[in-house]
Amino acid sequence: MAIAPSIDMLREPAPSVAEERNLETVEMTINMGPQHPSTHGVFRMVLTLEGERVKNVQSHIGYLHRGAEKLGESGDLEGYRKAMITLDRTDYLSSLLNEHAYVMAVEKLAGISVPERAEYIRVILGEITRINSHCMFYGAFGADSGATTPFMYAFALREEIQQLFEAVGGARMFPNYYRAGGLREDVPHDFVRRVQTIIDRALYAFDDFDNLITTNEIFLSRTRGLGIIDQTRALDLGVSGPLLRATGLPYDVRRSEPYSIYDRFAFDVPVGTTGDCYERYLIRQEEMRQSVRIIDQALKDLPGGPTMGNAPKALRPPKGEAYVRIENSRGDFGVYLVSDGKSSAPYRVKYRSPCFVNLQSLNDMVIGTYIADAVVALGSIDIVLGEVDR
């Protein structure tokens, strides 16, 4: 059993009727996933049930392991660009945010400066990616709690965002658009207008999201008080992102350790009080609005000029290492690069995946609840299996 004994002591469920009357019961082991509509991909949970109650949960990962990091180290012709291709496909919902972290790591390693315009466009596209990812969370979380419509509402907005990505980078989900030293090419001429349209519509869409389920009584009763993780436990587990902020700690890398040009924008870091599933949901809702705020400011200040600095096409950084962390839509995402100073590809690539770390809190959330709660709690972690398994 991969379960720490302390968790069982923490979450001892109330005695059931069967236990009170000393009736003989049989525990049932049920396998949820890797093919299950609400395990968000190919995650597998083996639940030990007593009736509807979850007594124990064992998680199995690795069904989507593709060796993304190792593949990134063997870039022959692509060099440092190759890791980004596989990186896009790890967390396929926040690909541009992760690309940002990767190019920043390469720039730190090789000492390359980035033009102003490229920085602004990176921030704008990164925040749009955050909205895109949180939309997906909204749809999936709604589906987990049994509402079918949020998915469609979220995808209506996602569709427009992905069309923008296609116009900018040529692909809807894996743009592979950033380069060390700037961007692959400048944005289309109507970029500002298109982004403006998207954020205008997004604000209406967020109100629709709220009206649909945020104050719905059934939704509240399903998510409030569920899957509580207190601040100490969250820090012990290394949890980050909305899960950590829901416990009341305003830790956001964009604010705690400003990277790129995030120190120029005014935005709030929403925090919760109890750390339950509902607050994680609310925090993501609020983060989408804060992202719109950032985009709005960045669009106003967007300078002209080049989008690519004087970086060489074939990079051969000096011997050394670099670690860069950013706030992606799931938490603290880190890229660690090592260069041996000789080859044109990174010697070592390592990603610190927030999904993988956040997933460790599953047992704390699920044990002692109902099956239906297990699904909602898993949904509130908002995992992307591509990034958990890498």
Added chain:
Amino acid sequence: MTNNAASELTLQAVPSWMPAFLVAPMIGGLSLADLIALVVLLLFVLNFVMIEIWMERKVAGHVQLRRGPLHVGPHGSLQSPADVLKLLTKEDLTPVAADPIVFPMAPYLVFVPVFLTFLVIPWGPLVLFGNFVIRPFDLGLVYMVAIPAMQGIGLVMAGWSSGNKYSLLGSARVVAQLISYELPMVIALLGVAMMAESLNLTTIVESQMKQGWNVFLQPIGFLVFFLATMSEMSRAPFDIAVAESEIVGGPFVEYSGMRWGMFYLAEFAAVCLNSALSTALFLGGWELFPGSHALGLGWISDQFGLLFFMGKMIVLVVIIQWARFVLPRLRIDQLMDFAWKFLLPAGFVNFILTAILQVFGFVPFAIGIGLTLALAAVLLATYQARRSPSTVALIRTAPEAVPTSQGLGLPV
């Protein structure tokens, strides 16, 4: 009593123009006219279910910023026949772990009770037939509670015989749900029976034309009945038995092809059935608007009643479908709480209020309704106050002191 009950099983009002051979009892006491009526009813149910599925997909589409089926036939209206054809041609799998006898039998045991309940529905005036009921039955109200309850057996058989743990969980949920919601439903029906002083559905409809629709005289009863039947047929937000995001379809997981189609058919037929029952019991059956008979406009209802009955039924069907697409699903304990702590007391309140109306007259009844509303308002206010302060407001304030990575002891 036994003799009386037996005699009720024969046709009450045989239209005089019918030739003798049509109404002469044949095998098992059924006449040729009965058999024809059964076939017509079955065809009606099957066709209405197809229309209903199309409606549901259209409702879903328009709720979800889509347009629903569009391509097969005008506005996708032939989508359901196409789906039925697809189901018929699909392979009918029986899993190795399934019970070979019970597994194929279960779908029929789910559909047949629903179909049988249609027999007692008073459809309204029909040319040549008068007030058309396939089986006028003085114990109609008891019958319509007893027969659909058999559905549970079919669902348990389906869940148990599939040899799948998800099915088993689903069928356990079905049993718990059916038992819990039968009770408030019956309590709500007591009020209806007291108002009409009869258990015959036709008499109940006719009594509503004299004293006003039951939905106005006992709104609580209507609410309880409507919600309880929604739960009985496992429709969202009470669909824990089939909960797709948890137990991926419950008792139906292992079914495929037309056997699965039978479950689907039963579900949609139940929606139609319960809307029809709500219409007959609470919405004045085939009357055009409340009090139309008192105003001398009763002839409109008497001529075209079937249309009005169907119209009200379809409105209720759309409401049920609408609820499915906007509400999240309740959890099993919340579902039980809702039945035992809300619907059942509300049903009793309705029962007492109806008794006051029947014994003491309208004024004490109105006072009772007022008191109930006041009590409900107080309870609601208490509940709202007990909910913790709004989290939304709390999280929008951004604290100035933001920890850095060093402060948290994270690696830099």
